[in-house]
Amino acid sequence: MSDRDFFDEGELVGVLTTQPLDRPLDYRAPEGGCATGAFVEVPLGPRRVLGVVWGPGEGKFDPAKIRPVTRVLDAAPMLPEMRDFLTRAADYTLTPLPAMLRLATRSPGLGDPPSMRTVLRRGGADPDRMTEARARVLDELDAFGGQAVTLSELAQAAGVTPSVVKGLVKLGAIAEEASPRDLPYPRLDPGVSPYELSDEQRTAADAIIAGVTGEVYGATLLKGVTGSGKTEVYLEAIVACLRKGRQALVLLPEIALTGEFLARVEARFGARPAEWHSGVTMTERRRAWRMVGEGGAELVVGARSALFLPFRDLGLIVVDEEHDTSYKQEDGVLYNARDMAVLRASISSAQVVLASATPSLETWVNAEAGKYARVTLTGRFGTAELPQMRAIDMRAEKLPSNRWLSDTLVAEARRRLEAGEQALFFLNRRGYAPVTVCRACGHQIGCDHCDARMVEHRFLKRLVCHQCGETKPIPNACPACGVEGRLAPVGPGVERLQEEAATLFPEARIAVLSSDLFGSARALKAQIEAIAGGEADLIIGTQLVAKGHNFPLLTLVGVVDADLGLQGSDLRAAERTFQLIRQVSGRAGRTGLPGLALIQTHQPEHPVIRAILGGDEEAFWRAQAEERRAAGVPPFGRMAGIILSSPNVQEVFDIGNRLARNAEPLQRIGAQVFGPAPAPIARVRGRHRVRLLVKADKGVALQPALARWVAQVRLPATVRLAIDIDPQSFL
Numbered sequence: 001m002s003d004r005d006f007f008d009e010g011e012l013v014g015v016l017t018t019q020p021l022d023r024p025l026d027y028r029a030p031e032g033g034c035a036t037g038a039f040v041e042v043p044l045g046p047r048r049v050l051g052v053v054w055g056p057g058e059g060k061f062d063p064a065k066i067r068p069v070t071r072v073l074d075a076a077p078m079l080p081e082m083r084d085f086l087t088r089a090a091d092y093t094l095t096p097l098p099a100m101l102r103l104a105t106r107s108p109g110l111g112d113p114p115s116m117r118t119v120l121r122r123g124g125a126d127p128d129r130m131t132e133a134r135a136r137v138l139d140e141l142d143a144f145g146g147q148a149v150t151l152s153e154l155a156q157a158a159g160v161t162p163s164v165v166k167g168l169v170k171l172g173a174i175a176e177e178a179s180p181r182d183l184p185y186p187r188l189d190p191g192v193s194p195y196e197l198s199d200e201q202r203t204a205a206d207a208i209i210a211g212v213t214g215e216v217y218g219a220t221l222l223k224g225v226t227g228s229g230k231t232e233v234y235l236e237a238i239v240a241c242l243r244k245g246r247q248a249l250v251l252l253p254e255i256a257l258t259g260e261f262l263a264r265v266e267a268r269f270g271a272r273p274a275e276w277h278s279g280v281t282m283t284e285r286r287r288a289w290r291m292v293g294e295g296g297a298e299l300v301v302g303a304r305s306a307l308f309l310p311f312r313d314l315g316l317i318v319v320d321e322e323h324d325t326s327y328k329q330e331d332g333v334l335y336n337a338r339d340m341a342v343l344r345a346s347i348s349s350a351q352v353v354l355a356s357a358t359p360s361l362e363t364w365v366n367a368e369a370g371k372y373a374r375v376t377l378t379g380r381f382g383t384a385e386l387p388q389m390r391a392i393d394m395r396a397e398k399l400p401s402n403r404w405l406s407d408t409l410v411a412e413a414r415r416r417l418e419a420g421e422q423a424l425f426f427l428n429r430r431g432y433a434p435v436t437v438c439r440a441c442g443h444q445i446g447c448d449h450c451d452a453r454m455v456e457h458r459f460l461k462r463l464v465c466h467q468c469g470e471t472k473p474i475p476n477a478c479p480a481c482g483v484e485g486r487l488a489p490v491g492p493g494v495e496r497l498q499e500e501a502a503t504l505f506p507e508a509r510i511a512v513l514s515s516d517l518f519g520s521a522r523a524l525k526a527q528i529e530a531i532a533g534g535e536a537d538l539i540i541g542t543q544l545v546a547k548g549h550n551f552p553l554l555t556l557v558g559v560v561d562a563d564l565g566l567q568g569s570d571l572r573a574a575e576r577t578f579q580l581i582r583q584v585s586g587r588a589g590r591t592g593l594p595g596l597a598l599i600q601t602h603q604p605e606h607p608v609i610r611a612i613l614g615g616d617e618e619a620f621w622r623a624q625a626e627e628r629r630a631a632g633v634p635p636f637g638r639m640a641g642i643i644l645s646s647p648n649v650q651e652v653f654d655i656g657n658r659l660a661r662n663a664e665p666l667q668r669i670g671a672q673v674f675g676p677a678p679a680p681i682a683r684v685r686g687r688h689r690v691r692l693l694v695k696a697d698k699g700v701a702l703q704p705a706l707a708r709w710v711a712q713v714r715l716p717a718t719v720r721l722a723i724d725i726d727p728q729s730f731l
């Protein structure tokens with residue numbers, strides 16, 4: 001990296017653009033010069049593209065042909081540590097640097113000059129006539145909290161025409177306000193904790209605060225069951241960080257969780273932090289990106305991509321529910337936000353806190369090895385007790401077909417509902433039925449573009465492919481044999497479970513929580529708040545409910561099919577099942593009422609089920625770690641997945657075979673190649689998929705060898721190759 005920090009007009013600078021080129025290009029600094037790290041617009045062929053001044057130019061080109069930078073954008077220059085982070089993240093994930101830069105420049109209107117715009121606030125008057133559309137607009141406006149929102153954004157969020165919003169403005173129910181495009185966020189005033197921290201919490205907080213105050217890098221596993229006060233502990237660390245004048249970032253795995261967290265920050269700090277995720281308006285995203293860069297945002301709460309925001313001085317990163325699989329980005333740039341958070345913290349001399357009740361095996365092993373500090377909260381806070389856990393042996397329950405809720409579970413749920421408490425049935429399957437089969441010929445309806453069966457979604461009245469999202473109407477006649485009226489759903493999804501529950505509990509208010517049932521993140525947030533407020537008796541949910549929501553009245557969790565996750569051949573199947581069932585069970589009995597978790601299973605003697613029930617987590621992780629060590633797989637060995645895809649099945653296998661035959665660069669580091677084999681999902685969106693798996697010892701330089709290896713084979717334009725370092729999913 002260059003130590004020049006400013007270039008005068010006419011000097012050669014190297015600009016890294018977001019275009020797929022393999023290195024920075026030379027330009028001349030514009031009138032007024034430009035700083036290293038400046039965001040600029042440069043000409044590229046006939047176009048103008050976004051870039052960052054990466055350092056001095058190379059000067060290898062014909063000086064007469066070098067064009068000047070078009071303009072310097074009005075944004076704080078990228079800091080050296082951010083450039084370092086992007087470079088190292090690119091090297092680690094074998095991602096081209098321009099693709100990394102794209103992640104770091106995802107601010108709407110990055111090139112726009114500062115200006116005023118009209119944003120909307122709740123007005124004083126109530127409309128004389130409340131229509132459904134008007135109510136929706138006002139609800140949406142409230143749901144945005146303090147976020148800046150424009151007229152068109154609000155109309156879009158509420159699904160109404162702009163004239164409805166304008167009508168409300170005229171009536172005074174909504175007020176217009178001129179506002180600079182990007183206002184700093186209100187200062188957070190830490191004040192004092194409303195709680196007296198327990199001794200255990202104090203010790204945990206102090207350990208992390210010591211690192212924050214020292215402004216040094218350090219990673220800590222903050223382990224504790226749901227309700228043990230992990231959030232309370234890291235809020236204390238955030239306070240220490242803000243007092244140091246440094247910024248803090250909290251990553252959450254699920255947008256729906258931000259509502260609860262924001263409310264808690266607001267209660268404690270008197271104002272809301274900046275938010276960064278897909279549910280945030282463009283206006284607000286732009287503001288967040290800028291203010292993070294200018295120091296006008298002290299605390300950010302967001303999804304994994306918030307790691308790529310241009311923090312001025314980042315002192316603390318919290319990765320909450322660090323084991324959550326959604327931290328792995330499985331599309332485009334394949335990165336694991338948990339690992340990248342550790343990298344970013346190490347570059348910024350920051351602390352990183354990995355919080356979980358059921359850490360990933362990787363993190364557990366790092367803590368065991370002393371690479372991460374570990375602080376543990378053992379109890380639930382106050383009177384809240386951990387739920388009791390019991391298995392229901394489904395072999396003994398003898399359920400008729402098309403029923404999935406055992407009598408034992410139903411009886412327990414009934415008792416809770418009669419006591420005015422809530423019960424939750426957990427089934428990790430969206431839709432109505434996972435399979436639609438023809439009773440005449442046995443044909444199962446599949447996706448036309450993927451190697452997957454279509455899932456019936458009765459709510460949408462369609463069949464949906466969970467791979468590619470393709471939908472089609474539910475046919476009357478079998479597409480294979482043509483016989484009418486014999487298509488039947490097989491197996492349950494949450495929608496079907498709702499049907500069963502509705503007949504068993506005709507009086508109950510039933511809420512289904514499944515990501516596909518909500519039009520927007522805010523609608524989902526609203527539903528979760530309603531449930532927490534007691535507006536449902538029975539909750540039926542997918543893994544969405546496992547993630548940290550606090551339902552005070554919930555005392556019973558029924559895991560409808562604990563065997564579901566055990567079937568996969570995935571190396572993490574046991575770990576995932578363990579985490580998911582422990583997490584979802586932890587939803588019961590959080591506020592003093594005793595909780596019970598009932599696990600429906602056909603194999604109560606399975607080691608994973610026994611570990612879940614026995615609660616000896618350390619033994620479970622130790623056993624899992626031993627298994628992985630013996631097999632030489634992560635975190636004791638290294639893996640990389642190569643996925644090749646093409647519309648032409650022959651072509652994709654040919655390339656795969658050529659790679660497998662030319663594995664010399666890998667053999668040199670002692671790595672092994674497996675495959676090519678059809679990927680478990682062998683066709684997605686009409687593209688045939690083949691995968692290779694590379695396994696290597698822990699200490700080797702895997703990435704450079706992989707890069708040399710794949711560079712040997714020229715890919716036809718029709719073939720795509722993706723490298724997945726540390727693959728989490730084997731689809």
Ligand code: ADP
Binds near residue numbers: 195197226227230381
């Ligand atoms: P976790 O993040 O581990 O799930 P939380 O920090 O959300 O746990 O704490 C669980 C509940 O206990 C919250 O409602 C919180 O307000 C309360 N709580 C945590 N610590 C204390 C404390 N020291 N005194 C009183 N209440 C506490």
Ligand code: ZN
Binds near residue numbers: 466
């Ligand atoms: Zn499909």
